[in-house]
Amino acid sequence: MLLPQDRGFVHRSPSEITAQSAFERRRLLLASLGAIAAVAPRRTLAQAPSKPMPLPAARSAIPGAVTMDKPAPLEVATSYNNFYEFGTDKSDPARYAHTLKTRPWTVAIEGEVKKPMTLAIDDLLKLGALEERVYRLRCVEGWSMVIPWVGYSLSELIRRVEPTGNAKFVQFVTLADRAQMPGLSSSVLQWPYVEALRIDEAMHPLTLLAFGMYGQVLPNQNGAPVRTVVPWKYGFKSAKSIVKIRFVEQQPATSWSLAAPEEYGFYSNVNPAVDHPRWSQASERRLGEGDLFAKKRPTLMFNGYEAQVGSMYAGMDLKRFF
Amino acid sequence: MPSARSLLQHPAAKPLLFVLALLPLALLVVGVQRGTLGANPAEALIRSLGDWTLRFLCLTLAVTPLRQWTGWTALARFRRMLGLFAAFYATTHFCAYAVFDMGLDWNDIVRDVAKRPFILVGTLALLLLLPLAATSFNRAVRALGAPRWQRLHRLVYAIALLAILHFFWMRAAKNNFAEVYVYAAIIAMLLGWRAVKAIGPRYFMKLGSHSAKG
Numbered sequence: 001m002l003l004p005q006d007r008g009f010v011h012r013s014p015s016e017i018t019a020q021s022a023f024e025r026r027r028l029l030l031a032s033l034g035a036i037a038a039v040a041p042r043r044t045l046a047q048a049p050s051k052p053m054p055l056p057a058a059r060s061a062i063p064g065a066v067t068m069d070k071p072a073p074l075e076v077a078t079s080y081n082n083f084y085e086f087g088t089d090k091s092d093p094a095r096y097a098h099t100l101k102t103r104p105w106t107v108a109i110e111g112e113v114k115k116p117m118t119l120a121i122d123d124l125l126k127l128g129a130l131e132e133r134v135y136r137l138r139c140v141e142g143w144s145m146v147i148p149w150v151g152y153s154l155s156e157l158i159r160r161v162e163p164t165g166n167a168k169f170v171q172f173v174t175l176a177d178r179a180q181m182p183g184l185s186s187s188v189l190q191w192p193y194v195e196a197l198r199i200d201e202a203m204h205p206l207t208l209l210a211f212g213m214y215g216q217v218l219p220n221q222n223g224a225p226v227r228t229v230v231p232w233k234y235g236f237k238s239a240k241s242i243v244k245i246r247f248v249e250q251q252p253a254t255s256w257s258l259a260a261p262e263e264y265g266f267y268s269n270v271n272p273a274v275d276h277p278r279w280s281q282a283s284e285r286r287l288g289e290g291d292l293f294a295k296k297r298p299t300l301m302f303n304g305y306e307a308q309v310g311s312m313y314a315g316m317d318l319k320r321f322f
Numbered sequence: 323m324p325s326a327r328s329l330l331q332h333p334a335a336k337p338l339l340f341v342l343a344l345l346p347l348a349l350l351v352v353g354v355q356r357g358t359l360g361a362n363p364a365e366a367l368i369r370s371l372g373d374w375t376l377r378f379l380c381l382t383l384a385v386t387p388l389r390q391w392t393g394w395t396a397l398a399r400f401r402r403m404l405g406l407f408a409a410f411y412a413t414t415h416f417c418a419y420a421v422f423d424m425g426l427d428w429n430d431i432v433r434d435v436a437k438r439p440f441i442l443v444g445t446l447a448l449l450l451l452l453p454l455a456a457t458s459f460n461r462a463v464r465a466l467g468a469p470r471w472q473r474l475h476r477l478v479y480a481i482a483l484l485a486i487l488h489f490f491w492m493r494a495a496k497n498n499f500a501e502v503y504v505y506a507a508i509i510a511m512l513l514g515w516r517a518v519k520a521i522g523p524r525y526f527m528k529l530g531s532h533s534a535k536g
Contacts, residue, residue, distance in 0.1 A: 080361030088496045091360070143362060188497045278438055278495070285364065292354060292363050295425045
């Protein structure tokens with residue numbers, strides 16, 4: 001049988017041969033595409049809170065404390081959070097807050113009080129009768145959620161420590177521990193995150209010291225083990241993972257007004273008539289209702305709590321004291 | 323194994339790219355239907371469509387440098403389609419904003435565009451992109467004449483810069499610039515390469531003639 005002689009592979013013309021330099025550039029290109037694919041952000045599911053602990057509470061009887069609006073599903077309230085200590089992305093807290101250790105935990109109460117004290121979290125929890133409060137939460141970014149919280153009025157704690165006549169403001173200092181909070185490496189805000197209220201705002205029965213939500217102990221990403229909830233103010237006014245409560249005479253600095261004083265004021269009451277310098281506050285997107293095509297709803301004065309809190313701001317220029 | 327050139331020139335290459343380029347949109351639609359876009363699906367949709375606009379802009383701008391770098395001339399066949407997909411995702415991005423953020427209230431939209439610089443810049447980029455999409459077909463090239471058509475389509479450089487500024491300002495609220503810098507670096511490379519190409523030869527020729535006079 002006649003077989004062609006094997007001469008190996010022969011190019012018909014030299015121009016068919018890829019130049020070494022072009023070959024290497026292509027290799028480099030393909031390798032870098034691979035590298036890009038490898039570092040492309042991956043969407044991971046929100047980490048479910050590790051075995052939720054029930055925290056039973058009776059429905060609150062305080063006027064305005066239980067809205068009839070439909071609460072957001074738990075998965076929505078635990079997967080879309082602003083808690084910069086764990087990262088600036090909404091999904092970061094659910095992903096990273098599992099490193100937060102909420103026991104043992106103490107809260108120091110100090111400053112202009114007759115009875116300063118440091119309480120272990122479980123003693124603080126028992127200081128008042130736990131109530132369930134269904135509040136609207138309006139974020140300064142233009143979205144809102146309805147959340148059933150568990151806690152008691154901050155005023156119950158305040159009465160216990162007996163503020164002096166000099167106590168005009170209440171400051172909340174929150175945890176800042178690099179070992180537990182990866183977001184602290186970012187310089188978006190000064191750490192620790194601090195917030196404050198006027199003493200009458202802090203004493204208002206709607207101002208909640210919260211330990212739980214949805215009938216369970218607070219998930220880490222929502223500010224465990226103890227946080228405030230001030231429903232007529234933008235969400236950032238409510239401090240999470242509180243370690244210190246200080247009573248002071250002068251209006252304290254607060255984190256967001258330090259970061260951008262012309263954008264975030266001390267009061268930060270929800271107000272559809274006072275726009276954020278970069279966007280309108282007249283309407284909001286309600287999350288957790290499952291209707292993508294639902295129109296944004298108009299934002300209510302004091303987030304709908306005007307009847308309860310409006311008198312505290314009577315005669316005040318709310319455009320100036322935003 | 324077939325060579326890259328024959329793959330690029332394969333009759334199925336263009337239809338395949340077309341389908342691939344529609345995939346992000348298809349996945350978003352599926353995400354909406356199955357409720358897997360997270361707690362704020364409207365925001366996820368708007369942002370993802372913006373991301374894909376930026377990606378297709380980068381891909382479009384990468385065609386010519388890649389073609390000259392690798393010698394794969396057949397890459398040029400895909401430039402128009404990639405550019406049109408950039409315009410398509412930009413338009414979809416704006417429509418999603420108009421529908422989900424603004425409830426299609428045109429008075430509100432005009433006020434919002436004027437009030438927020440980052441939206442103004444993004445809208446400007448889209449408005450500049452539309453004439454390029456409208457003159458992308460062969461007859462438009464002939465009607466304009468190649469030099470004029472090319473000058474018009476150099477607008478894409480300005481569009482890329484506006485798009486990156488839009489993204490930068492949007493992230494400025496949270497000082498969250500990591501992703502912005504990645505896109506900015508890619509666009510800087512793609513535009514910088516063109517600048518060097520355009521200025522380089524003349525510059526080096528000058529150098530050469532100087533040294534020759536020595």
